[in-house]
Amino acid sequence: MITKTAKPKPKAKPKVAAEMTLPAMQAAVADLPPTMSTPDEIRARREARKANPKPKVEPKAKPAPKPVEPAKETPRNDHEFTPANLIAWREKLGLSQREAAKALGTARQSYSNYEAGKASIPKFIGLACQALASKTR
Numbered sequence: 001m002i003t004k005t006a007k008p009k010p011k012a013k014p015k016v017a018a019e020m021t022l023p024a025m026q027a028a029v030a031d032l033p034p035t036m037s038t039p040d041e042i043r044a045r046r047e048a049r050k051a052n053p054k055p056k057v058e059p060k061a062k063p064a065p066k067p068v069e070p071a072k073e074t075p076r077n078d079h080e081f082t083p084a085n086l087i088a089w090r091e092k093l094g095l096s097q098r099e100a101a102k103a104l105g106t107a108r109q110s111y112s113n114y115e116a117g118k119a120s121i122p123k124f125i126g127l128a129c130q131a132l133a134s135k136t137r
Contacts (some may be wrong), residue, residue, distance in 0.1 A: 068118055081126040083117045089129045090115075093136060104128045 020028070037045075081089070090100045101111035104125055113119040 081114075081121045081129060083115050083121070086115050086121060086125075086129065089133060093133070103132055 090097070093100075095103065097111055097115065098108050101108040104111065105128070106125065110119065114121045114125065
């Protein structure tokens, strides 16, 4: 024997304003909490803002950027290269900055910054330079 289960009744949807009568809308508006603004109050606030606009605040001046100090010329250990050593290594191998950067696996701009002393030379660059120099001997 097959028994049918009763389908749950759908919940009543709240009526939208287009489906409500005027008295029903007025009753719904009357039931609104007092924190809600009426259209007249909203209009009055807009007019007050137009009459008394907020003063414009000037943006704060940004401090001048600090000058970049060149990297130190004295190596701390055997693996650290100075910009002068890096230039000498590149010229000894007859490479352009682009070719040297590609051989070391770094960006051309980064390599250029290393040579100019704008950025400190990472340890792996010094090690890679030594390894590439020993291959060409």
